[in-house]
Amino acid sequence: MRTLIKNGRLIDPASGRDDVGDLAIAAGRIVGLGQVSAEFKADRVIDATGLIVAPGLVDLAVRLREPGHEHEGMLESEMAAAVAGGVTSLVCAPDTEPVLDEPGLVQMLKFRARNLNRAHLYPLGALTRNLRGEVLTAMAELTDAGCIGFSQAEVALKDTLVLHRALQYAATFGYTTWLRPNDGWLGNGVAAKGALATRMGLSGVPVIAETIALATIFELVRDTGARVHLCRLSSAAGIELVRRAKAEGLPVTCDVSINQLHLIDVDIRYFNAAMRVTPPLRQQRDRDAIRAALADGTIDALVSDHTPVGADAKNLPFAEAEPGATGLELLLSLALKWGQDDAVPLARTLATVTAAPVAVIGDALGSLAASAGRLVEGGVADVCVFDPDELWMVTPTALRSQGKHTPFEGYEVPGRVRFTLVAGSVAYEAQG
Amino acid sequence: MLSRRNPQLNKNGELIHLLSIEGLPQPVLHHILDTAGTFLSVNDREVKKVPLLRGKSVFNLFFENSTRTRTTFEIAAKRLSADVINLDIARSSAAKGESLLDTIANLSAMHADMFVVRHGESGAPYLIAQHCAPHVHVVNAGDGRHAHPTQGLLDMYTIRHFKQDFTKLTVAIVGDIVHSRVARSDIHALTTLGVPEIRAVGPKTLVPGDLKEMGVRVCHDMKEGIRDADVIIMLRLQNERMSGAMLPSAAEYFKNYGLTPEKLALAKPDAIVMHPGPINRGVEIDSNVADGTQSVILPQVTFGIAVRMAVMSIIAGNNA
16 A cells, blocks of 8 residues: 655654655555655555644553453544544553453453554553552563553552562663652542632642652662653642753653643532543642643653543542543644643644654664654654644544543634554544 | 533522532522521421422432431421422432432432432532432532531521621631531631631641631631630531541540630630531530530521521522
């Protein structure tokens, strides 16, 4: 299959390319970029006039709910949601049932994803058996099976001794540990501690739940040399600690989710359970700090934190509702909205969902590391073609994901995906 | 999607549910208190009934046990001539795994006109109000730590009865404010009614600093907190506070924050002492104070019936 994407605005944040031209694909790879020879004979020509041709998006925080929670989202529907959102690579969390702590489970998941022929799937393995925080998993075997790092998902590892050893062991082999900084004792509330939680009588997670966890992680990183990716920061104070750790040269990266980038605690309004997410939504000054840190690169990547939740688990009093929101189909638009709102250069906006997350995964991507999240001649043809100007209304029933709950219901957002190509084949094409 | 409009008011700004005092305008509060005043005399009649809710079915849905509050709502509804159905859900459908909204759907199918809801989770009555039929009214009888609006209103009725003018008062609320839905409702009501000084008194574990953002003065010293107060509202201390590492013991709490005649002497000579009940004698309040001349704890209970009659009759008369 040879495809020619003609006359689009080619944006590659990694190289700084931003010009109008063509992109030629053959055998799953980009074979021509910019000026494509007239001799290139395409089986299919896509007219991208007025559209942006960018690398496919790379989402570092997705829950596919498989195995175990098939009623809340199945691999098939969620992978379809991914490509509909322009996402061509995604990292999934190990908190499935059973937990991804056995190589066989990882191989099965990778196999099922490959057969769907949609986005590339990169699982995180569990850092400890069954995420219990007691026994290390077989990290080398899990890596051979396809895991690109190790994580405790939402389960805080309270035992500092186990965390220390896990990081020592991971550092031995150069594996990256993905941790959401949240103290296991202080971090159990349902909203961010503050005036709103106090007024509404909701149990609050204090900022120190994040900063204490970060301080512990940074000390352990100093001691072990382990590479750590910090998942979904929520507070201005936490970001400040990350900024200092990076300045010191610690091998850490971090991300933030679309929820924290756009929302704050007062958006909970009258106990709207769609706003029940983890980490909880914090205050205006935290959101301001998050937006500035994502623009200046202190925060490396923007993630969807896609978590499909069934209606039965959501239609409950706020504190009883299961946390999580659908996000794969909103990632691009909410990145663009942030970019427009804050006048962030388009290259940086797109970098937060393409090249930057690829750099977070790093060498674990293997041969793809050189070209995923980028437009490179000879590289893998993961491409997202979108109309940057088209506005659309977020309507849950129209989403492909089985997760229909989103805090952004009713938002009008910019950017509509027209084509998503994964390894050169069209995995999604907008209707009409 | 949930409504962005305050769900307890209709398009004309009339009260259709009572979910929280927060966000209710001052005239609405005064209207409820005035209406309660007219019902007070009903309670003194030989035939203690008015026909305002005749033919209406009021369902008491108590997902959390509370005999006292449920009884006062039952009495209020019966004095309005409503049919009252008491459902102790803590021991029935919820225990069988039925979801909250399924329970509501089933009871709505039995043609309920009003739900009086007590629930352990903050915000549960909002969920119910947003999912029940348009003609059904919801009264929050206490949700988690969030609100207990009829208690707040009966407290306001009591204060107005004894002190008349809200705008010159100093009100001290003493005790476990952080876990108290009564305190939150009182604070919103007092703020709306123009009380210039509201003090929240207790140790930092029960009265955290961010309460300031609700418009109260935070005092950790009991003597400073009740000095020259016109109204002292004592809150019940739950035993869980000791196991949750918030307090060492009931005895130590009483030593620091229990209301004794000596401490009460620091307040204004005509200060009134209130308590939402049930009281823990010797934990938050000394018997000499609870039974003393400044205590208005029993009038609060009497006023509570009239206030609940007022709330139910007002919301039943307004359409969504």
